[in-house]
Amino acid sequence: MRGRFAAVRRWYGEHRRVVRRTLLAMAVGAVLLSGGTVASVAWIRSGADGHIYSEAGVPDAPVALVLGTKVGADGTPSPFLAARLEIAQRLFDGGKVRAILVSGDNMNTDYNEPDGMLRWLVDRGVPAQKVVLDYAGFDTYDSCARAKRIFGVKRATVVTQSFHLPRAVALCRRLGIDANGVGDETAKRYAQRWRVSSTREYGACVKATLDLLSSRDPVHLGRRETGIDNALRDG
Template sequence: MKLRPLPQSVRTRAATWLRPRRIAKLVTAAVLAALLVGAGSVLWVRFTTDEYLYSAQTAPNADVAIIFGAEVYRDGTPSEFLAARLDLGKQLLDSGKVKALLLTGDNGRETYSEPDSMRRYLIGKGVPAAKIALDYAGFSTYESCARAHRIFGVGSAIVVTQDFSLPRTVALCRSVGIDALGVGDDGRLHDTTYRRNWLRDQLATTKAIYSIVVQPDPTFLGRQETTVRDAMAADPR
């Protein structure tokens, strides 16, 4: 069967749409729209969470500090970012700002466990094991927040992460029903790793808006656990 050629008018319109200048304009418009959405997301999250951000010294009391996982090295030691978060969590516990620590992170591989590494680090610093609860299915900030509320029964918390992640983290935890305040590590301000992670976190804020609006279920739910309540009630000695 012989195909009939397209009418001249159709070919002319197609050629007009495919002109390099028009394509460049469309690409530019798409990039600008993406930048506006990203900037709008960051500004909205920062505006709505600013009143909930504190230092470790000025934060009001809460039931528990949720410490979010980050990179763990091959030898099982926490990365510098993660160690800074853990030190802040210990400070909050030692000062009586919180009654327990919930360590949440990735344990998606048999040979990799952020919560276990975090627990070893804190116990090595003198934190009583009984004051620590673990969440092995914190595969993202949103999932950690959702599981803290739905599985571990957390109602009020101080969330602990780097300062550049704090607005997004507070917004996510508050969106799932936790009365969340934030305390962030502000170290390494001039380090290239800090700047790279800062930029990545701004991009992640757009995804956070989706989670805040849609409220998807975490990867794993399961039965409710009492480990946070047990840690809160445990004798710190």
């Protein structure tokens, strides 16, 4: 054992400059990463300042943009997604929006968030022609970018959980949509998932910052679609 310690000391003596420089670089990297995260969160959230409302107080808008999240194998919305859809339904029933754009993941043929969202809304009385589906909302940036570029949305009320809302509203606004937002807090009863998802927002804000600064195209762009135009024209 004593021989091993002696060997380690000799190795450190020979390589101490490299070790110290490596440790210093790691420390500096950690500080920069932490600072970058803080700056990203602050910049993203500043984009939503003054544009987050209660359900009762949110200004009218032509479109509610409901951001997708997990559905079951049969397409049944998870409690988090159902809570978002409930807000959108009430906004529609109350005349605060005239169409609902549901944007979610349909990357694989056996997983389909938008269809599940449509069924949920139609089952509760929202006319099918007032619900427009975006099958390529693979993340929040893509949903916001496609709402603007593919569906021609100019003004919208974004609906998601409250921990996600500042990033979602800020992305929409920085991508050219006059967006306000309403956040759900009823899903807080699922405390562990809420806590984990809230923590992930820090990293998500870094990604959102990089997406905006790079002005990347959505994963799938495609041609202009007229679903929102038709839904609004029909009254």
